[in-house]
Amino acid sequence: MSIYATVWTLKFPRYGDDYIGCDWVEVMAQGVPEHVGRQAERSGDDGEDPLASFLPTTGREEPSDAEGRLRAVVFVVANTPRGSEGHHPQEYADPLLVLSGAEYRSITFTELHARLCDALRGVRPRVTGQLIFDGQARVLFDDGSKCDVDLDRQEPGCARVNTDGQARPWWRFW
Secondary structure, rough: OOOEEEEEEEEEEEEOOOOOOOEEEEEEEEEEEOOOOOOHHHHOOOOOOOOHHHOOOOOOOOOOOOOEEEEEEEEEEOOEOOOOOOOOOOEEEEOOEEHHHHHHHHOOOOHHHHHHHHHHOOOOOEEEEEEEEOOOOOOOOOEOOEEEEEEOOOOOOOOOOOOOOOOOOEEEEE
C-alpha cells in the first residue's frame, strides 16, 4: 500500500525550459495525508515517526480537524522508482522537490513552477532565447552556448547533458 495520493499531473519541459523542439515529461504531485506517520504515536510505540527521514514533520503538536490536509507533497517525474537499496520502501529515489503541507498550501503556482523547472534543469544552463530562420531554430543558453533545431524534424536536439558529472541538487524545503 502506498502512502501517496496523486494530487495532480502536469507536463513540464524535460530540462526545465520550453523551446522549439524540447522534450516533455509528466511531473506528478504526490500528496501524503496528514495522518500518515502518526500510527506509531497512537499504537503506543516509542512515538518514532518511521517516515521522518524523508518527509517533513507530521505536525503532531497541532493535529488538524480539516479533511484532506497534507503532511507533505512530493514532486516526481512519472515512473520515478521508490524503495531504492538502503532506503525506506516508500521513499522516492530522486524527487524533484519535497514541500511540507503548509508550504504547499502557501506557495504560489508561479513560484512552484520556477522551483520545479530549476530542479528539472539541474546544472544545465538556462535557455535565454531562440531565433527562428530558414526552417531552423537556434536556441541560446545563458552560458553563451547555442543549439540548432531543424523545424521540419523538431527533434529534441538540445537535450544538453552536463558532462562534468554534477548531479542536480537535492531540493527539500522544510
